[in-house]
Amino acid sequence: MTPTESFAPFLQRLAAADLICEQQAARGLAPAQLVAVQAEDWGRLGNEASVWGCRWVACWGEDVADAIRISACFEHAGAYLVARTAVPRATPALPSHTPSYPGADRPERHLRDMLGVVFTDHPDARRWTRHQAWKDSEYPLRRDFPAAGRPPAQTPADHQYNFLPAHGSGVYEIPVGPVHAGVIEPGHFRFQAVGETVLNLEERLGYVHKGIEKIAEGRDAGGLARLAGRVSGDSTVAHAWAACMAMEKAARVEVPQRALWLRALMCERERVANHVGDIGAMLNDIAFAFGFIQFARLREQWQRVSREAFGHRFMMDCIVPGGVGVDLDERFISAMRDEADALRKQIGKLMAIVNDLPSVADRVRGAGVLKPEYAKALGCVGYVGRASGMNFDVRRDAPYPPYDRLKVAVPLHHYGDVNARARTRLEEIAASFDLIEALLAGLPAGPIRAGWGAPAPGAEGLGLVEGWRGEIMTFVRFGEDGRIARFFPRDPSWTTWPALELLIHDNIVPDFPVCNKSVNGSYSGHDL
Amino acid sequence: MLRIFGKIQRIGIITEPVPRLDEPALSEIGEQLAAHIGELFGGSLAIREVDAGSCNGCELEIHALDNPYYGIERFGVHFVASPRHADMLLVTGPVSRHMEAALRRTYDATPEPRLVIAVGECGANGGEFGTSYASCGAVSNVIPVDAVIRGCPPTPLDLMRGILEAIGRKT
Numbered sequence: 001m002t003p004t005e006s007f008a009p010f011l012q013r014l015a016a017a018d019l020i021c022e023q024q025a026a027r028g029l030a031p032a033q034l035v036a037v038q039a040e041d042w043g044r045l046g047n048e049a050s051v052w053g054c055r056w057v058a059c060w061g062e063d064v065a066d067a068i069r070i071s072a073c074f075e076h077a078g079a080y081l082v083a084r085t086a087v088p089r090a091t092p093a094l095p096s097h098t099p100s101y102p103g104a105d106r107p108e109r110h111l112r113d114m115l116g117v118v119f120t121d122h123p124d125a126r127r128w129t130r131h132q133a134w135k136d137s138e139y140p141l142r143r144d145f146p147a148a149g150r151p152p153a154q155t156p157a158d159h160q161y162n163f164l165p166a167h168g169s170g171v172y173e174i175p176v177g178p179v180h181a182g183v184i185e186p187g188h189f190r191f192q193a194v195g196e197t198v199l200n201l202e203e204r205l206g207y208v209h210k211g212i213e214k215i216a217e218g219r220d221a222g223g224l225a226r227l228a229g230r231v232s233g234d235s236t237v238a239h240a241w242a243a244c245m246a247m248e249k250a251a252r253v254e255v256p257q258r259a260l261w262l263r264a265l266m267c268e269r270e271r272v273a274n275h276v277g278d279i280g281a282m283l284n285d286i287a288f289a290f291g292f293i294q295f296a297r298l299r300e301q302w303q304r305v306s307r308e309a310f311g312h313r314f315m316m317d318c319i320v321p322g323g324v325g326v327d328l329d330e331r332f333i334s335a336m337r338d339e340a341d342a343l344r345k346q347i348g349k350l351m352a353i354v355n356d357l358p359s360v361a362d363r364v365r366g367a368g369v370l371k372p373e374y375a376k377a378l379g380c381v382g383y384v385g386r387a388s389g390m391n392f393d394v395r396r397d398a399p400y401p402p403y404d405r406l407k408v409a410v411p412l413h414h415y416g417d418v419n420a421r422a423r424t425r426l427e428e429i430a431a432s433f434d435l436i437e438a439l440l441a442g443l444p445a446g447p448i449r450a451g452w453g454a455p456a457p458g459a460e461g462l463g464l465v466e467g468w469r470g471e472i473m474t475f476v477r478f479g480e481d482g483r484i485a486r487f488f489p490r491d492p493s494w495t496t497w498p499a500l501e502l503l504i505h506d507n508i509v510p511d512f513p514v515c516n517k518s519v520n521g522s523y524s525g526h527d528l
Numbered sequence: 529m530l531r532i533f534g535k536i537q538r539i540g541i542i543t544e545p546v547p548r549l550d551e552p553a554l555s556e557i558g559e560q561l562a563a564h565i566g567e568l569f570g571g572s573l574a575i576r577e578v579d580a581g582s583c584n585g586c587e588l589e590i591h592a593l594d595n596p597y598y599g600i601e602r603f604g605v606h607f608v609a610s611p612r613h614a615d616m617l618l619v620t621g622p623v624s625r626h627m628e629a630a631l632r633r634t635y636d637a638t639p640e641p642r643l644v645i646a647v648g649e650c651g652a653n654g655g656e657f658g659t660s661y662a663s664c665g666a667v668s669n670v671i672p673v674d675a676v677i678r679g680c681p682p683t684p685l686d687l688m689r690g691i692l693e694a695i696g697r698k699t
Contacts, residue, residue, distance in 0.1 A: 140661055
């Protein structure tokens with residue numbers, strides 16, 4: 001079934017509901033289909049999409065002269081739909097998708113803070129990304145807002161955010177962060193607890209907002225790839241790939257096969273490195289130091305081979321517009337196969353020890369349960385979604401080359417606890433080993449980079465990549481002279497940060513670290 | 529339990545000797561380190577790491593310092609949870625404007641003599657992010673910095689060398 005056919009019944013449904021919906025050509029957005037709707041129908045569109053069973057993926061805006069153009073992306077059975085509307089720049093008001101999709105809450109508040117779009121029936125009037133670095137009457141993504149901004153000499157602390165209050169005898173609050181106790185990214189967690197039990201957790205993020213969307217503007221393609229590789233340093237391969245894919249679709253650049261296979265090889269290596277490190281970190285959070293040290297050892301060995309083969313321990317800046325910047329030496333084909341084989345055996349032996357310990361099972365089973373209905377409501381992707389019944393993986397369900405020619409095993413669990421997320425990640429490591437083997441065996445010969453030609457002004461592209469955290473959706477629009485006019489990367493963490501607030505309910509405070517690590521949202525990828 | 533002991537015995541000690549790289553040779557710095565830490569910090573150097581806006585790349589490599597290959601604790605260096613327990617701040621950047629106040633407060637909470645090392649290209653000079661409405665750029669734009677460890681991200685060896693050098697310079 002082609003993506004267009006998949007959304008055809010939905011579009012008929014919209015027509016039957018008198019919701020005017022105009023299909024538009026947008027080659028760069030493929031495999032997504034583009035439809036334009038009236039601004040006043042925006043909320044109804046969200047409601048219809050929700051009823052029809054679409055997953056809400058992302059929303060973003062663009063300042064175009066006298067209007068703000070707003071796009072939202074939906075997914076259904078592996079097909080993507082981008083809906084688009086526009087509101088006057090002077091009165092940018094629009095119905096919200098949040099009443100139909102709880103996962104749209106923070107993305108819409110981000111859009112409001114960054115572009116000044118007012119979502120009229122949004123249930124939460126509080127700001128999200130904005131703290132105190134710019135005024136509430138200023139919108140950094142508006143064209144007339146200079147990238148340098150007009151910041152105060154010293155930016156004050158953001159101490160007037162209204163957290164949900166809790167009352168009652170024995171209720172107390174634990175404020176944590178933004179500077180956390182470990183070597184961790186900054187953010188604020190406000191716990192309300194009774195005794196040891198968490199009544200409520202509220203997150204406050206935005207501390208590492210670096211203006212990524214704004215400083216992308218005016219960059220050339222190579223410069224955007226470098227910036228995308230730093231949206232979230234642990235996902236440098238996946239984000240750089242998604243950005244390059246979007247740019248290549250916009251510029252209609254055909255990437256050589258060998259480059260695509262090498263990108264996938266790097267992306268699977270990144271997945272293994274992060275999953276292996278995090279399994280160890282989860283064991284550390286339940287005070288099982290042996291497991292932590294052993295998995296840290298394996299991660300280090302893996303990263304060293306990445307450096308030998310690609311010149312960088314994280315393979316940063318190895319993906320470039322049109323292909324890859326570094327070729328794989330022939331000797332690594334057998335070396336990496338042996339390496340994957342050895343790591344598979346090592347993990348098997350370690351997990352035999354870990355699985356044998358009742359004290360490990362006691363801490364991870366039943367801890368931090370994300371119910372499948374919550375995962376669905378929030379549109380959770382990646383291992384967080386797949387441990388709670390969300391059966392989706394871009395590599396299998398909307399396959400992009402080279403995954404269209406490979407078999408991708410996608411683990412699925414339903415219980416949604418820390419144990420399920422850890423199992424999902426262990427099974428994903430095994431699936432990645434199979435993919436690495438297939439990628440090494442089938443690695444095509446040929447060039448690794450196509451020539452780059454700047455696309456026409458206004459050309460747009462959509463990148464969809466399954467990073468180790470899950471689906472990354474990246475939108476790029478070019479302006480004059482091959483310069484970037486708009487860059488919006490949607491890290492999967494947008495879907496899993498709200499899940500953490502829900503899955504911690506009724507757990508004890510000391511279980512928060514392992515619950516948090518089992519989700520491992522990116523602060524930087526979220527704050528942008 | 530026997531299997532755990534068996535595994536530990538089979539793997540053995542994988543911690544690497546401090547390699548000789550460029551000059552000044554790391555092994556010499558490593559030998560000097562214990563002496564410097566002894567003089568300055570009573571035998572142990574406590575580091576508070578502050579992510580002031582990083583992409584998390586630097587943090588992953590700082591984490592690696594604790595893995596058994598680098599084992600930075602053998603030099604008397606350890607990471608602490610509070611700036612009040614810290615001799616040194618290891619700050620990654622760029623400093624986002626939203627982290628500016630938190631970084632200043634962390635610095636103020638660190639007792640003297642305090643060393644500050646700016647880590648990574650972004651901590652050193654703003655890196656890919658530079659200075660903008662959202663970013664203060666280099667760490668030195670916000671608090672006094674004693675030393676810089678460059679790299680995107682710096683490798684664990686770069687980090688070890690930088691920390692050892694910074695301590696050496698202080699004596």
